[in-house]
Amino acid sequence: MSALQSLKQHFQKIDNFNHLSSICNWDAAAMMPSGGNEARSRAMADLSVHIHQLKTAPQLEEWFGKAAQQTLSVQETAELREMKRTWQMANVLPVSLIEAKSLAGSKCEHAWRSQRVNNDWQGFAKNWQEVVTLSQQEAQIRAEATGLSPYDAMLDIYEPGTNSHTLSQTFDSIKSWLPSLIDEVVEKQSHQSIIQSSGTFATAKQKALGLQVMELLQFDFSHGRLDESVHPFCGGVASDVRITTRYNEQEFMQSLMGIVHETGHARYEQGLPVHLAGTPSGEARSMGIHESQSLFFEMQLGRSQAFINHLSRLATQQFTDHAPALFAPDNLIKLYTQVKKDFIRVDADELTYPAHVILRFEIERDLINGNISYKDVPELWDNKMQSYLGLSTAGNYKNGCMQDIHWTDGSFGYFPSYTLGAMNAAQFMAAMKQTVNVDETIRSGDLTPIFNWLSEKIWSKGSLLSTDELVKQATGETLNPLHFQEHLRSRYL
Amino acid sequence: MSALQSLKQHFQKIDNFNHLSSICNWDAAAMMPSGGNEARSRAMADLSVHIHQLKTAPQLEEWFGKAAQQTLSVQETAELREMKRTWQMANVLPVSLIEAKSLAGSKCEHAWRSQRVNNDWQGFAKNWQEVVTLSQQEAQIRAEATGLSPYDAMLDIYEPGTNSHTLSQTFDSIKSWLPSLIDEVVEKQSHQSIIQSSGTFATAKQKALGLQVMELLQFDFSHGRLDESVHPFCGGVASDVRITTRYNEQEFMQSLMGIVHETGHARYEQGLPVHLAGTPSGEARSMGIHESQSLFFEMQLGRSQAFINHLSRLATQQFTDHAPALFAPDNLIKLYTQVKKDFIRVDADELTYPAHVILRFEIERDLINGNISYKDVPELWDNKMQSYLGLSTAGNYKNGCMQDIHWTDGSFGYFPSYTLGAMNAAQFMAAMKQTVNVDETIRSGDLTPIFNWLSEKIWSKGSLLSTDELVKQATGETLNPLHFQEHLRSRYL
Numbered sequence: 001m002s003a004l005q006s007l008k009q010h011f012q013k014i015d016n017f018n019h020l021s022s023i024c025n026w027d028a029a030a031m032m033p034s035g036g037n038e039a040r041s042r043a044m045a046d047l048s049v050h051i052h053q054l055k056t057a058p059q060l061e062e063w064f065g066k067a068a069q070q071t072l073s074v075q076e077t078a079e080l081r082e083m084k085r086t087w088q089m090a091n092v093l094p095v096s097l098i099e100a101k102s103l104a105g106s107k108c109e110h111a112w113r114s115q116r117v118n119n120d121w122q123g124f125a126k127n128w129q130e131v132v133t134l135s136q137q138e139a140q141i142r143a144e145a146t147g148l149s150p151y152d153a154m155l156d157i158y159e160p161g162t163n164s165h166t167l168s169q170t171f172d173s174i175k176s177w178l179p180s181l182i183d184e185v186v187e188k189q190s191h192q193s194i195i196q197s198s199g200t201f202a203t204a205k206q207k208a209l210g211l212q213v214m215e216l217l218q219f220d221f222s223h224g225r226l227d228e229s230v231h232p233f234c235g236g237v238a239s240d241v242r243i244t245t246r247y248n249e250q251e252f253m254q255s256l257m258g259i260v261h262e263t264g265h266a267r268y269e270q271g272l273p274v275h276l277a278g279t280p281s282g283e284a285r286s287m288g289i290h291e292s293q294s295l296f297f298e299m300q301l302g303r304s305q306a307f308i309n310h311l312s313r314l315a316t317q318q319f320t321d322h323a324p325a326l327f328a329p330d331n332l333i334k335l336y337t338q339v340k341k342d343f344i345r346v347d348a349d350e351l352t353y354p355a356h357v358i359l360r361f362e363i364e365r366d367l368i369n370g371n372i373s374y375k376d377v378p379e380l381w382d383n384k385m386q387s388y389l390g391l392s393t394a395g396n397y398k399n400g401c402m403q404d405i406h407w408t409d410g411s412f413g414y415f416p417s418y419t420l421g422a423m424n425a426a427q428f429m430a431a432m433k434q435t436v437n438v439d440e441t442i443r444s445g446d447l448t449p450i451f452n453w454l455s456e457k458i459w460s461k462g463s464l465l466s467t468d469e470l471v472k473q474a475t476g477e478t479l480n481p482l483h484f485q486e487h488l489r490s491r492y493l
Numbered sequence: 494m495s496a497l498q499s500l501k502q503h504f505q506k507i508d509n510f511n512h513l514s515s516i517c518n519w520d521a522a523a524m525m526p527s528g529g530n531e532a533r534s535r536a537m538a539d540l541s542v543h544i545h546q547l548k549t550a551p552q553l554e555e556w557f558g559k560a561a562q563q564t565l566s567v568q569e570t571a572e573l574r575e576m577k578r579t580w581q582m583a584n585v586l587p588v589s590l591i592e593a594k595s596l597a598g599s600k601c602e603h604a605w606r607s608q609r610v611n612n613d614w615q616g617f618a619k620n621w622q623e624v625v626t627l628s629q630q631e632a633q634i635r636a637e638a639t640g641l642s643p644y645d646a647m648l649d650i651y652e653p654g655t656n657s658h659t660l661s662q663t664f665d666s667i668k669s670w671l672p673s674l675i676d677e678v679v680e681k682q683s684h685q686s687i688i689q690s691s692g693t694f695a696t697a698k699q700k701a702l703g704l705q706v707m708e709l710l711q712f713d714f715s716h717g718r719l720d721e722s723v724h725p726f727c728g729g730v731a732s733d734v735r736i737t738t739r740y741n742e743q744e745f746m747q748s749l750m751g752i753v754h755e756t757g758h759a760r761y762e763q764g765l766p767v768h769l770a771g772t773p774s775g776e777a778r779s780m781g782i783h784e785s786q787s788l789f790f791e792m793q794l795g796r797s798q799a800f801i802n803h804l805s806r807l808a809t810q811q812f813t814d815h816a817p818a819l820f821a822p823d824n825l826i827k828l829y830t831q832v833k834k835d836f837i838r839v840d841a842d843e844l845t846y847p848a849h850v851i852l853r854f855e856i857e858r859d860l861i862n863g864n865i866s867y868k869d870v871p872e873l874w875d876n877k878m879q880s881y882l883g884l885s886t887a888g889n890y891k892n893g894c895m896q897d898i899h900w901t902d903g904s905f906g907y908f909p910s911y912t913l914g915a916m917n918a919a920q921f922m923a924a925m926k927q928t929v930n931v932d933e934t935i936r937s938g939d940l941t942p943i944f945n946w947l948s949e950k951i952w953s954k955g956s957l958l959s960t961d962e963l964v965k966q967a968t969g970e971t972l973n974p975l976h977f978q979e980h981l982r983s984r985y986l
Contacts, residue, residue, distance in 0.1 A: 012535075019536040020513050023520055031524075035716035036733030039770070042505075043512040050543070223528035240529030277532070 003066035004076060010063075011083050012278040014054045019237050021047055026235040026242040030227040055090035075281075078464040082280035085160065092145045093138060101134040105409030112408045121378060121397040128408070132367060132374045135410040139368045151368040154413030158287040159420065161467050164365050167416055170423075170481050171358045177485060179388055182351055185339045185492040194334045195326050201252040201319060209252070209318045210245060210259040216310060217263045217297065218451055220270050232258050234265035234294075238277060241266040252315065253335060257298055264297025265290060267451065271459025282462045285470055287414065291421025292428065293458065299350050299422065300429040301450070303491070306442035308333045337491065341389045343399035351492055354422065355388040360404070360415040368412050377401045423479060424471060426487040428458070431475035496559035497569060503556075504576050505771040507547045512730050514540055519728040519735040523720040548583035568774075571957040575773035578653065585638045586631060594627040598902030605901045614871060614890040621901070625860060625867045628903040632861045644861040647906030651780040652913065654959050657858050660909055663916070663974050664851045670978060672881055675844055678832045678985040687827045688819050694745040694812060702745070702811045703738060703752040709803060710756045710790065711944055713763050725751050727758035727787075731770060734759040745808065746828060750795055757790025758783060760944065764952025775955045778963055780907065784914025785921065786951065792843050792915065793922040794943070796984070799935035801826045830984065834882045836892035844985055847915065848881040853897075853908040861905050870894045916972060917964060919980040921951070924968035 001009075021044070028040055064087065067080055108127035115124045135154075142153035152163045210226060219226075224241035236242035243262035245255045268284060276282025284290045301307050308329050315327040325331065339349050345356040363380055366372045372380065381401040382393045393400030406414055432438060436449050457474035468478045494502075514537070521533055557580065560573055601620035608617045628647075635646035645656045703719060712719075717734035729735035736755035738748045761777060769775025777783045794800050801822050808820040818824065832842050838849035856873055859865045865873065874894040875886045886893030899907055925931060929942050950967035961971045 013539055016536040016539040019532060020517055020540060023533075024513055024516055027516055027520060031718065032733060033715050033718060035713070036730070039512060039730055039732040040516075042771075043509040046506055046509040047513060220528070222526050225524065225526060237529070237532055239532040240525060278535075 002070060003063040004070055004072065004080060007060070007063045007067060007083050008079065008279055010054070010057065010060065011086070011280065014051060014086075015278040017047060017051050017054065021051065022235055022237050023240075023242075026244075029229040029231070029233065029235070030242070030244050052090060055087060060087055075464065079276070079279055079281040082283075082463050086280045088145065089157070092142055094141075097134065097137060097141070101131070101138060101410055104130045104134055109405065109408040112402065112405075116398045116402045119396070119398045119402075121402065124397070124402055125374065129374055131408070131410045135412050136368060136370060138410070139412070149369060151365045151413065154368055155416065156413075158414050158417050159467065160286060162286075162288070162416070162420070164361075167361065168365075170479070171354075171361060171419075173481055174354055174419075174485070175358060175388070178351075178355060179390075181488065181492070182339065182341065182355070182389070185351060186341065188493070189339060192334060194338070195328075195331050197251045197253060197326060197335070199322055200249045201322075203247040203249060205318050206247050206249075206252050206255055209314055210256060212314050212318075213256065213259060213311070214263050216445070216447065217260065217267065217301075218447065219263050219266055223270050224266055226259065232262060234262045234269070236269075238269045238272045238282075241269045252319070256311065256315075257302055257336065260302040261294045261298040264294035267297070267454070268293040268459050271451075271455045273460050273462045273464075276462050276464075281464055285461070285463050285465070286467050287417035288420030288424060289458065289467060289470065291417050292424035293421075293454070295421045296425040296428055296454070300425050300487075301442065301447075303333070303336050303350070304439065304442060305329070305333060306439045308336065309443070310445070339492065341391055343385075343391060343393065343396070344403055350422070351488060352389060354419045357415050357419040359384040359388060363401075364407070364412045364415065420479070423481050423484040427471065427475050427477075427480060427483040428454070429487070430483045431457075495563060496556040497563055497565065497573060500553070500556045500560060500576050501572065501772055503547070503550065503553065504579070504773065507544060507579075508771040510540060510544050510547065514544065515728055515730050516733075516735075519737075522722040522724070522726065522728070523735065523737050545583060548580060553580055568957065572769070572772055572774040575776075575956050579773045581638065582650070585635055587634075590627065590630060590634070594624070594631060594903055597623045597627055602898065602901040605895065605898075609891045609895045612889070612891045612895075614895065617890070617895055618867060622867055624901070624903045628905050629861060629863060631903070632905070642862060644858045644906065647861055648909065649906075651907050651910050652960065653779060654961055655779075655781070655909070655913070657854075660854065660913075661858075663972070664847075664854060664912075666974055667847055667912075667978070668851060668881070671844075671848060672883075674981065674985070675832065675834065675848070675882070678844060679834065681986070682827075682832060685827060687831070688821075688824050690744040690746060690819060690828070692815055693742045694815075696740040696742060698811050699740050699742075699745050699748055702807055703749060705807050705811075706749065706752060706804070707756050709938070709940065710753065710760065710794075711940065712756050712759055716763050717759055719752065725755060727755045727762070729762075731762045731765045731775075734762045745812070749804065749808075750791055750829065753795040754787045754791040757787035760790070760947070761786040761952050764944075764948045766953050766955045766957075769955050769957075774957055778954070778956050778958070779960050780910035781913030781917060782951065782960060782963065784910050785917035786914075786947070788914045789918040789921055789947070793918050793980075794935065794940075796826070796829050796843070797932065797935060798822070798826060799932045801829065802936070803938070832985065834884060836878075836884060836886065836889070837896055843915070844981060845882060847912045850908050850912040852877040852881060856894075857900070857905045857908065913972070916974050916977040920964065920968050920970075920973060920976040921947070922980070923976045924950075 024040070024044060024047075028037070028044075032040060064080075064084055070076075072080060104127070108124075108131045111127055112124055136150065139150035139154050142148070142156070143150045146153050146156060148156060149164065155162055155164060155167075207226070214221075214226060223239055224236065224243065227242065227244050228246060229244035230246060232243075232245045234241065234243045243259070243266050245258050245262065247255050268290060272284065273282050312327050312329045312332050315332075316324050319327070337350070339351045341352060342348065345353070345360075348356050359381065362384065363372070363377060367374065367377070378393070378397060378401050385391045385393050385400070406412075429438070432450065432453050436453055438450060441447060441449050458470065461470055465473065472478050517533070517537060517540075521530070521537075525533060557573075557577055563569075565573060597620070601617075601624045604620055605617055629643065632643035632647050635641070635649070636643045639646050639649060641649060642657065648655055648657060648660075700719070707714075707719060716732055717729065717736065720735065720737050721739060722737035723739060725736075725738045727734065727736045736752070736759050738751050738755065740748050761783060765777065766775050805820050805822045805825050808825075809817050812820070830843070832844045834845060835841065838846070838853075841849050852874065855877065856865070856870060860867065860870070871886070871890060871894050878884045878886050878893070899905075922931070925943065925946050929946055931943060934940060934942050951963065954963055958966065965971050
């Protein structure tokens with residue numbers, strides 16, 4: 001057996017244990033009763049240790065050395081590159097730092113749940129200081145191993161190949177037009193009349209509607225399911241994708257569009273190359289590309305006039321005890337494109353969302369690079385919120401810098417993926433429209449040409465190409481934020 | 494750390510991986526879409542290999558040696574005994590035989606699914622011959638390791654401490670009165686009038702009814718769930734027990750009593766000693782004791798007049814679109830105690846079930862001990878069916894010796910557990926009635942005293958005692974089939 005073959009066999013084994021981890025994580029969120037948590041946590045901890053041992057197995061170094069001497073095809077070269085990346089990621093940090101950060105992160109996150117409610121910045125800062133320090137140490141070690149700057153080394157975990165220099169330029173360009181665009185749109189929308197959602201929407205009907213929309217989006221139910229969890233997510237494995245939603249009987253819109261979003265993630269997973277299943281090159285390219293698919297479904301498809309027409313028809317059929325005016329296409333599209341300057345990222349609309357992300361990017365970049373202190377964060381947050389959205393968070397920590405879970409356990413470098421996803425989604429749509437009559441296709445009810453495009457250009461590529469190369473082959477150019485700007489202006493002005 | 498401590502820590506790790514295995518097996522039966530099967534099978538195979546490696550880890554031999562020199566408490570002695578049993582079970586067979594049997598068993602079982610439908614004994618026998626040969630080899634190796642006869646060594650997998658000599662005597666005694674009792678009851682019941690179930694029973698209502706009955710049986714929903722699967726079972730782990738049922742909208746009785754049965758298994762698991770969780774001594778004592786709890790719930794509690802009164806009330810409330818006469822206590826109890834001589838074990842009633850088990854026991858005992866050939870099985874089956882139930886299976890293989898899955902993959906030694914369970918359940922009830930007013934307790938709707946008795950005498954003991962000792966401490970004597978006879982006569986005559 002060649003060294004590459006040995007590696008592939010070993011990574012297949014890692015994939016098999018990751019499979020069990022994914023299914024049991026889904027179970028914990030969607031199925032497990034509360035009393036099952038303690039034993040499950042113990043079992044999952046042992047599984048993590050086992051997976052880490054497999055990723056750091058001593059024989060891997062020799063195999064990687066020998067494989068580098070083999071003559072490899074283009075595909076094999078990519079396979080080797082991605083396995084090596086996984087291996088290096090697992091080996092770069094000393095176990096003592098992993099454990100210390102995990103401990104500090106758990107402690108900080110756990111306390112944060114009540115501290116946030118109590119707006120207790122002082123209490124939070126006491127725990128968070130250590131998380132930041134350990135994350136800076138982590139970034140330093142990763143930087144030395146990769147030759148990147150500390151923050152870029154953290155970015156690299158989620159977005160291989162992306163760097164904060166380019167990202168800063170991109171975000172600066174967005175900042176140059178976004179605040180005024182938001183003002184313009186808010187002013188424009190202040191004159192429109194909307195019928196707001198009222199009454200109750202039975203969970204069973206919302207679920208039936210969600211399943212119909214998943215059918216329209218060609219979710220493959222022989223390779224996946226829809227269930228419920230407190231925090232909606234897309235989990236499971238590529239051959240068995242588990243998406244979840246949360247139903248609120250006071251309104252139907254959030255869960256419905258949430259399902260569209262998760263279905264985007266799911267179809268990417270379901271469309272990954274089967275012949276590469278089980279090795280890292282067969283996995284999704286990056287968090288930003290994953291998010292580009294969910295946002296393509298949610299923002300590009302889901303909020304288009306043609307798609308809203310389908311939602312209108314299906315919702316009217318489902319919620320027969322409501323006045324149909326609420327579901328009229330014109331009203332539904334107004335509801336789904338309302339813009340509001342507000343404090344909370346997770347509730348933000350398509351237009352204000354990038355402002356929330358850019359703010360976080362700028363702060364975490366400077367924090368991890370050691371240019372600011374954790375103590376500076378509340379004031380910087382307030383300044384930037386005033387500047388981007390005209391809102392002050394002075395003294396309002398719970399709706400300011402304490403609102404997200406990401407930083408509590410030291411997940412620095414993740415936030416940019418959201419807006420990278422939004423920008424890529426807009427660029428994919430612009431490129432797709434050159435060969436596919438997208439609106440007509442959606443109207444027809446058979447969206448196959450759209451999914452064929454995504455499958456051919458994105459899903460089937462797995463991680464064979466770099467992100468830049470993937471985007472370039474799909475759209476003719478690397479990431480260009482003008483498509484995103486164009487999309488927003490055309491939808492909201 | 495003492496050797497015993499090292500062992501306990503190691504077995505906790507085994508338990509953690511068993512936990513993941515149980516949850517993923519439940520998922521495969523209750524949740525997984527068909528397309529998930531291939532990747533799941535691969536993942537589960539790797540998990541099995543890992544668990545086997547843990548059970549056969551080289552350091553265990555030294556630890557068991559050292560632990561044998563330690564001064565141990567009574568509890569520690571039991572803990573060590575059960576860990577050693579698990580270790581020996583895992584080590585006794587050569588890997589080549591495990592693999593060969595697994596391969597032959599999978600092949601035979603897979604082909605059996607269509608061969609049974611086609612009544613194809615010749616085709617089946619061709620595969621089955623090898624399964625029998627390999628099982629005989631397995632039994633021989635187990636016999637040499639344990640000093641038992643070959644068949645007793647197979648029995649020992651499921652029923653440690655039970656031997657076929659005693660079991661033959663017990664079953665002979667049952668055979669001396671069962672066939673005539675069946676005749677008598679069938680004759681008696683031929684004169685009674687019953688309103689048969691008709692109409693449809695919506696799945697949602699059946700489920701609601703099942704959940705109500707689980708509440709009555711004090712199933713702990715913070716440590717378990719009810720779901721659906723093709724073959725109902727009790728899975729999951731002690732802190733998170735997953736029971737399943739199958740709904741048939743043409744009738745409600747089978748699923749309902751199936752839920753009562755699985756709830757019995759579940760409460761045993763939920764009641765296992767928490768302070769021993771994670772080591773074999775904290776697990777259920779044996780298959781027969783497990784079945785004694787499900788049959789205690791299904792047969793002793795579930796078919797009692799007082800319990801049927803509850804079912805009658807709850808079913809009447811639930812199925813308001815049916816004439817209530819069907820659910821009248823008198824009618825319901827007649828339906829739930831109908832006796833019929835028939836071919837199929839899984840559909841058999843309480844009274845004829847032991848005949849099906851004894852027949853299988855006698856055949857598999859003689860087969861594994863090498864006293865008969867696999868070719869003799871159809872004729873023996875026919876003879877015994879005629880003798881015990883007055884039915885001929887000559888040429889009717891699919892409803893004769895080809896009806897069960899157990900033998901297709903070589904699971905010889907399992908069948909007796911069913912009737913051991915039924916006998917133990919009757920004996921437990923007889924003992925319980927000496928201190929608990931069972932009928933009055935059931936009538937009151939608060940069954941706590943019944944469950945306290947089971948918890949104290951059975952559930953909380955885990956595997957600390959041998960089966961004989963467990964039954965003796967609980968009831969004052971070891972297994973005595975007279976209680977079972979007494980129970981059947983009092984219910985059916």
